[in-house]
Amino acid sequence: MIRLPEGIRRVCVVAxxxxxxxxxxxxxxxxxxxxxxxxxxxxxxxxxxxxxxFLPFIACMIFYWIKAGFAKDSAR
Incomplete structure (x- = not known):
């Protein structure tokens, strides 16, 4: 599981x-x-x-999950 950076977590709390x-x-x-x-x-x-x-947290986690998936896929 990807842990969100501290700055993104703070933005999610405020949002x-x-x-x-x-x-x-x-x-x-x-x-x-x-x-x-x-x-x-x-x-x-x-x-x-x-x-x-928790919706902003979920949206950021999905974004980072997709980003990590494309990063691994392009390494082939």
Missing amino acids: GILINVVLIVQGGQTLSEWMELPPSQLAFRLGAMVVIF
């Missing part, structure tokens, strides 16, 4: 946080509205936020 903040702001719900949600819906939204946070 994941920014994506979540933008989606929360675009949703237009206040904290009191979030607290009034049923527990199952709140758990679903929090789970979705975790998945959204």
Whole structure:
């Protein structure tokens, strides 16, 4: 498994946080509205936020995986 460089990991953390903040702001719900949600819906939204946070990591890992695959393929 390829380990992402430290700089890329930091960029992914910032991107994941920014994506979540933008989606929360675009949703237009206040904290009191979030607290009034049923527990199952709140758990679903929090789970979705975790998945959204990791999307930049997944995209970078796929990019590096493809890049490494082409680097090995061209050595033939």
